[in-house]
Amino acid sequence: MDIAIDRFAPITLGDGTAVLFRGDVLHVLPTLEAGSVDHVFTDPPYSSGGQSRGARMGITSQKYIFGDKKAGRYPDFLGDNRDQRGYAYWFTLWASFCYGLLKPGGVFATFTDWRQAPATSDAIQAAGLVWRGTVVWDKTEGSRPDKGRFRHQAEYLLWASHGPHRPGPDAPCLPGVFRHPVRAADKHHMAGKPTALMADLLRITQPGDVILDPFMGSGTTGVAAIQSGRRFIGIEQSPAIFETAASRIRTALAK
Template sequence: MPTIPAATVDAIITDPPYSSGGMMRGDRAQSTTAKYVQSTSHRRGTEFTGDNRDQRAFHLWSTLWISEALRTMRPGGIIGMFTDWRQLPTTTDALQLGGAVWRGIIPWHKPNGRRTQGRPANNCEFFVWGTNGPRELADGETLDGFWQQNAPRDRVHQTQKPVALLEWLTRVCPPGGTILDPFAGSGTTLLAAKNTGRHAIGIELTAHYCQTTVDRLADQPIALDLAGADT
């Protein structure tokens, strides 16, 4: 992100590591496969990094990257990130400490999510969003405050989001604008941006997922900037 000029992107849409999957420090230190993969058909997915911070470190780290991300975004632009129920309070705090104006939460409901006997199901993830300072109301479509769709069955990333969900979220960026995803993973945000007529900048540390993104986009050229720590 430090290489991106200030005030040059129109929106930030991303899915950072949650550092979740349990209530105790030892739970968070487990592998991403143990924490997030329930079906054995998805256990072939490559582990991803940055997901074992304790709560205090996660809070401080989130504040730091959000602050740097906002530097790259034009005034009034929308920043949004996924989180789960455990990290929802911390994420909304970090968004504000990082300098954004917190605007709301969009639940993503997964009808086939795992049930727990005798308890309400935790089968929602949440898209926390805000703006880079004031945002004037403008003509255009209005997005609903709720999305319902099952998680992808055939996935190339352990926590992959549906392309349709990201296509819907990219509509907060004006057509032809630029979306930044600082945690690109397997490139779903970038693919959605291309499909909806937006440009995209993706940043990803894991070499495997940098290549996965390139492969997914190989037949669909877009404005692509992948930064890999070891590629």
């Protein structure tokens, strides 16, 4: 498994437009300045399906990669092995740090799946945030079929605010469902989100805002933030995945 000693000194790119930390969120978040973040958009490991000891021992490629053709294409990612109660405690810890970093009225938005949605909404509220709703990401019919069952075609963005939500003066009315397929050319992580999805979601924020993604993975939130004139702080624990994110964000800044 790909774990290294945390590197606390961040990489600063684009004269501070993007600041990237390689390390554990629980080590890095307390080093950031209170009130320095406008919004949090993130995609933590879901730890979904980890109800049994066996399910929690596996590596992510055993869980998410089907077929030899895709094996080894993406590095395994970290932190996907908590049981549901442990997940809710852990989520509350890091989300509480996010609460302290957010400006009043800032948005906290996190992905989850159908299994972990109840634990996630509990943890959001335990962290002191005001849960405001659930947005559906329709992954389209490209998601894995399940014979005789309903297809798990959606993942969810649970969104909340730090106290009363304060939309910007030009805030648009946004849909509650976004339909975006995962395209091979835009996939850089085993659980990577489409860049176009993140661009759509960031429309709730304003140009110039600081967006924090404490689980940036391959940096998709950062790429969408930079492409739309926002600033970005990202954290990722896996060294190999961190390098992918840094490279994608450098490319986005160079355009």
